[in-house]
Amino acid sequence: MKTSDSSLVRRLWPYAKPVRLLLGLAAILMVAEELLPFAGPHLLKKVIDHLEAGGPVSGVHSMAALFLAAVLAAAFSGFLRAVAIENVSARIVHGLRTSLWRHVQGQGMAFFHKRPLGELMTRLNNDVDSVNRLLSEVVLDLSGSVLMIVFGSAYMLASDWRLALCCLLFLPPMLLATHIFRIKVRDSNREVRQELSILNTSLQENLSGSALVRIFGLEQRRQKEFARHNADYRTAWFRNVDYYSRYFPVLNLLTELATALLFLVGTWLFARDMASLGTLASFSWTMGMFFRPLRELSDRITNLQQSLTAAERVFSVFDERSVVPADGTHPLPAPAGEVEFRDVVFGYAPSNPVVKGISFTIRPGTTTALVGATGSGKSTLAALLARFHDPDSGSISVDGVDLRELAPHDRGKAFGIVLQEPYLFPGSLADNVALGRDVPRERIESLLREVRLGDLLDTLPQGMDTPVGERGARLSTGQRQLLSFARALCQDPAVLVLDEATASIDSQSEEALQEVTNRLLGERSALVIAHRLATIRDADEIIVLAHGEVRERGTHSELLEKQGLYARLWTLQGSRGTL
Amino acid sequence: MSTSGAKPSIRRDLFPYLFAQMRPYRLQVAVGILATAISVGLDQLTPHFVGILIDGLRSGWGVQESLRTIAMMLLAAMFAAGLLWAQRYYVIRGSRAMEHDIRQRLFERLQAMPPAFFDKRPTGELMTLASSDLDRVRDVLGPAILHLFRTILFIVYAVGYLLWRDWELALWGLAPLVFMPFLANRAMMAMHAAYARIQGHLTDLSNFTHDAIAGIGVVKGYGRETTFAQRMDGLSDALRKATARSAWATGALWPAVTALGGVGMAVLLWRGAVRVHDETLTVGTLATATMLFFRLQWPLIGLGWVSSMLQRGATSLGRLQDLEKDIENWERSESELSLEHLPPPRATPPLLEVRRLSFRYAPDRPWVLRDLSFTLEPGQGLGIAGGPGSGKTTLLHLVSGLRRPPPASIFLDGQDLSRVPAAEAAARFALVPQDGFLFSATIAENLAMGRPDGAPDHPSDPWLAASCFDQDLPQIPQGLQAVLGERGINLSGGQRQRLALARALAKEASILLLDDTLSAVDAQTETRILERLAPHLAGRSLLLASHRYSAFRFAARVLVLENGQLAEEGTHEDLIARGGYYARAWQLQSLEEEIASA
Structure with a gap:
């Protein structure tokens, strides 16, 4: 307990250092605030002894004035102390919170998959708030109590x-x-x-x-x-x-x-x-001051322990590092869109690779479709492209530059990613397209119309400023996917990564989605996790994945000739219905 | 934030309500009040005896007189301590008992509410009402009232005593203190307002982290880390500034309150000392007065705390009473319906007819079901296909009596279900919801919930076998006696659904309603379950809603819903041959499955 407490102080110190002068001032003010109230009993003793000794009434006046001054000084130092300490703790917590956020945000996706959202929320909010309370209330209350007891003992010992x-x-x-x-x-x-x-x-x-x-x-x-x-x-x-x-x-x-x-x-x-009568009278007063903090001591120690535990939890997040190393700096302002996977091996647990040595190249402007069962590794390939993870061995490059060396901003611009269940932030349609990028409103609108959300836009009273609701709840599944197309197109990416929706989509969006997909795939390089036969058939290369390995590859007609798995799937589908 | 309003006032119905809660505990409350009245009086005796002693010593008391005074002081203190125990024990304990009673009553009334009631009162909101709002009402019933009573008595005794001993001195000292409760209350209010402001920033931060983490894939995928870090900086800095700014107000108030007490004390000391000098006051009385005065400050500051507690309690009580009013309205509207009983169940399942059913959740909400008509013949199996939001679940809820259907839209053997008591309608159906909701109890207890008699020892093997849960059971260490939920084992989604199905089968109702019940079960198991289910369906009707269309191979007929309307209808094979919405969805699904099994 002791060692971790001291290390806690050490870890908080970098955040406190910029405000150390204010912190020192607060400490001095606090001493004054706890010390000055003893003027009361002390002056009571003086007054009584003065009167007992038959002193003049002028002495009474001056002592009462002194007492009044002490009371006001204590109140004033209390006020300044409160302001100082609030500023100190607000600064420390601000520093802690923002650097914790940068740390969390910089983690690989494995970090987020390992923890439920609720747990991270608790660390970032409740526990950081506990650190704030620790500094601005808990430590303060407790040291106030302790100072009062110490000063009280000292004063009483000194006086009798x-x-x-x-x-x-x-x-x-x-x-x-x-x-x-x-x-x-x-x-x-x-x-x-x-x-x-x-x-x-x-x-x-x-x-x-x-x-x-x-x-x-x-x-x-x-x-x-x-x-x-x-x-x-x-x-x-x-x-x-x-x-x-x-x-x-x-x-x-x-x-x-x-x-x-x-x-x-x-x-x-x-x-x-x-002993004098004054001493007796002043002791009965001092005792009241001396014993009062004890009543609150118990609750204050409990508070301290709770806050310390919370602070330790905050720092335990800092101690965790997941495997994605720092981003590179290699610029790539205008990528042509050639993507190469070379002997890529990756597993969420090292002993259990999900992708087992896959190589393929997407030439600029062509479409590669990945076909495979859930767990065959196709979504993992898309995640590797987004650099949610890095390959365990092998490499992924775009225009010959390894993803790990690419500057994050340029990486983000090179790829437009459309996920199966696209995440929408609870802002407006426009916010979700722009994602904080500086995009003119006309461009956002034309993008939305380009992905056939124009009709929707016209029916909404606030147009593209309409909030999409929690996780896009006000939009249908199809509309959410179309919106994420617009988001991906917004930066005019060289490579489109698309995980097609499998969920049932209403007929209208389904048709729009097909049309938009076909149109967009023709314009740039694309990696598609394909579920729709139309998408698969038109791809420049189809890769059939099974258990993390390439089972078959080729164009639609090549694969049909091969009479393998793909051909069997195709005939099964064909016999079932029309295309 | 009703607590931060400009003028929060105590509701007039607060006290009648509180007295009603205290009624069953009136004896305990009376003991508590009596103990408080006496103990607060005894508390004043220490300063009194100290004064007497000091004056006695001045006038040359011997040992015996001093000892007698000290002994009396001790005796009073011991009594006071015992009575302090009694007041806390009876009053605070009583408030916990009252909290228990309110919660129990609220629960029982809530439980009688139909699911439609919970549309407007979501679980989260009700949980808050039953916990933090109730806590605040309880704080009023216990600590607030106790403290209020103590403080009032303390002031009456102490001020009365001071006035009696020396009214002139008392008035000098007390004059500044008149402002104390007012100032303390202002301090509390300012603090609440500051907290509310800061709370707003905290909520912003919390929302930001929630959304950013939930969408971390987007943040990373689009390389937007810098933007999001800057947003965090901005939000966090806004909180920092708000905190620092409110410190000027909140930081000033407590010192002001204590300073006021200090000024009173200084005036008292000055006036008292001058009077002692003039020999119109004894030193003992001055000592007594300073001690009493010192003790008076805390209860006065506490008054601010009490009044803020009362205000928050009143706000919370208002919320609780609104809920009770809502419940009453429902109870009244239910009792106003002229309901008819269903005839006792027969051996064959009833004929279920849906006639031109249209439904929406509120007049200002879109239609969920539109002009839907179909018939479920006794013993028939009918499939309902459709994507999310197509109205499948709503339909099943209307049929099963979970929601009251519109008049003359759903008929059971010709009887209008909208005019049948909901519980009676529910008894004819066994609905298996999609989420496979189970209670935190043992597996056996969960199964027994399906039985009308609730007997846990009923042999459940056939149900477990039919739902294929028997294959899971050997892997669960304690078998049927395993406890589920937070403090027990967690079943997978598929296992939960299978167990929920077994529970529904145990009900042996004449119509089985499956609401996408097997969504988390893999395709092979689903087929096996549907095969095993067949013998149990003899003499029963089945409505099977599913998003996985392979299940419909087992249905005699399938209705396809699109946006609440009947889009297609026919057998599984017919619908595939037709090449419409159903066929398209089926194709996607079977391609997935073919690849999966390849």
């Missing part, structure tokens, strides 16, 4: 060590009670969380499965079960409440015992002229 001991004597039992309480509450909180998760699962299931409950007439049975979980959750809370109900009275009692002991000893000292 015998009376101070009466108070400090109660510190160990209080800390012990707090420790026991903290452990009990921690366990109890865990139990509460467990019961809550069971209860929420049950609730969620019954709500989302409400149709099923109705179909099977399960109302009574589910109700009984929910009642049980609900009661278990209540019982877990009852235990938690019990701990809290006992802890605070115990603390109060210990505080009162301390007060009693203080006055017992104080009376004895006073009788022997060893």
Whole structure:
């Protein structure tokens, strides 16, 4: 725990370094903020002793003014400290967040496949926020409590060590009670969380499965079960409440015992002229200040531990590196579109290659169709082209430049990728075509019309500024695919990579899609993962893949002559229906 | 963000509602109130005795008098501690019990709602209502009311005591404090407003990361990393600026609140000391007054906290009451329908007729089904083909009583289903939804849910065999007793669907409805299941919706839906020969499968 805490500080330091002066200032202000309140009891003692000694009333005025000044100074340093610390933590977290994002974004696709979206979201948002809270609240609260206890002890010892001991004597039992309480509450909180998760699962299931409950007439049975979980959750809370109900009275009692002991000893000292009335009165005030932070100590330590765990989770993301190395710098401003796969081997796990030594070349302006079963490696070839992964051995090059050496911007421009289930961002149609590129609106519109979305555009009240909804939910499957065509064409790519849709598409989009596909494939180099016979038949080269290897290759007519797998598929299809 | 509104006011119906919840626990609440009233009073005694002691010492008390005062102080403290326990124990515990009751009642009423109710109230929203909104209402029922009561008593006792001891001194010190609850409340409000602003930026960031990660393939594929990193910089910096800006407001408020208390204290100390000097006040009274005053600050600051808790509680309660109103409306509209009972089931399945059925989810939404008519003869197997969004699922839900069909559109043996109690209609059908929804229970328990009697020991082998789940069972360590779900084992999509099918078979309903039930099952298994299913279908009707058309080889007739309309109709072979939409889709699918099996 200790070592990881110190390494955490070390890892946060680079982000804190630019604001170290402000951080130092905040620390100084905080000391002032916790120290100045002791002016209250100190001046009370002075005033009473002054009056007991029969001093003039002018002394009272000046001491009251001093107290007022201390109060205002404490408040003012508290204010400045709050502003300073918020600025510091906001800067640190901003630095942390943006560099975490660059790190995550730079990972290979394997990184994203390994983790559910929800988990990454939690790291990037909730856990980073926890780091923010750690800096701006948790550490601050805790050090405030600790400073108050330290200053309180010091002040009391300095003013009368015998009376101070009466108070400090109660510190160990209080800390012990707090420790026991903290452990009990921690366990109890865990139990509460467990019961809550069971209860929420049950609730969620019954709500989302409400149709099923109705179909099977399960109302009574589910109700009984929910009642049980609900009661278990209540019982877990009852235990938690019990701990809290006992802890605070115990603390109060210990505080009162301390007060009693203080006055017992104080009376004895006073009788022997060893302590003044002012000292006694000021001690009863100081004790209130001294014991108060203890009440919050337990919760604050728990908060600290939670935030530290979250911070560790954030840094554990930094520690992970997936295999895609840094991008190259080789420029390729105007590619001709010759793509070469040479002995490409790749596997998601090294022992289990999905692509086993595949070589082929797409000449500029020609279409290569990949045909194969799910798992034959055809989608992986497209993913390698997008550089979601790098080949384990062999190479992929465009116009003779290895993909790994290509500048990312030029790589992005060379390829236009249309996936089977194209991802659309929740912005507008235009946003999804432009993807943050600087594209004139007229061009976006002409692109949309080019992919036959013109009719759609005309029916939409906001035209191309219409939001597409979450993942393009407002568009049909066919329209989504057509939109992703427009997106791919936007940069006028030399090579089009197309994973044809297999899902049933309504007749109208289907026809549009066929026409657009045929038209676009004629204009540039293309790698098509083909599902439609029309696409396959017209390809310049057809590669039949099986288990990561090339089974057959050639043009449509060559393959038919070969009387192999492709020919068999073709006759099967032909006998089934028209083309 | 209703909490950040300009003038959040406590709803007038908040307190009647709260009192109604407390009713079953009135004894505990009464004990809690009594304990609070006494313990807050006892709390004031320590400063009182300290003052007495100091004055006593000045006037030359002996050991005995001092000891007696200290002993009394201790005694009062011990009582106060015991009573503090009692008030927390009874009041906070009571609030947890009330939370339990509200949740239980809400659940029972929600469960009686038809699926259509959940269109407008999605699960996520209801979960929030049943958790965080309910938590806030509970906070009002427990901590907020307790603290409010304590604070009011504390102020009454402390101020009363100070006024009684020396009203002039009390007024001097208390004057600045009058502003304290107001200022504390302002502090709370400003903080809520700042949090709401910051929350907006956090939501932007969260949405950005969600979309960018979900679309990371696009980002990478198009080499847009720089743009997205810059967007992140912009959003993150906006959050940083908002946080830093709001620090000026939030940072100022707490020091202002404590400064106000400090000013009161300074005035008290000054006035008190002058009076001691003038010998119109004793040193003991001054000590008592400063101690009381110091103790008074925290409850006063706490008032701001309480009022913000009350405000949030009232907002949440409003949301809960809106939900209850919605539920009531449904309950009323259901009870207003004049419903007729179905005759008891016969040995042969009923004749199901759909006549010119058109349906949409709301008047402002597009039609999902349009002018659809067909007949399912007793014992017949009918296929429904169509792509996503073609209306297959909606049709099955209308038929099975999950949704109330429009009047005179669906008939069971000539009886209009729109006028039959939904549960009664549902009892005649066994619907297997596409997602293969299973509950977090054992496999046996999930199967037993299909049985009308719910008996888990009913032999389930035939159902498991028919759905081919028997082939999975040996691979599951605890077999039928294996627990499913988060805390148990996870079945694959295909396994879930097969088990859901077995569960539906166990219901032995006269009409079986399969809603793309075998979508996650591979083609060979699908064929085997459909073959094994055949003997179970004797004397039963079947409606089979599927996106995989090979399943329709087993159907006597297939309806093809396109955009909710009947596009084609005929046997599997007829439709292929016709060369329309069905034939095209079939071709794509079989090419896939041929390649897969090559």
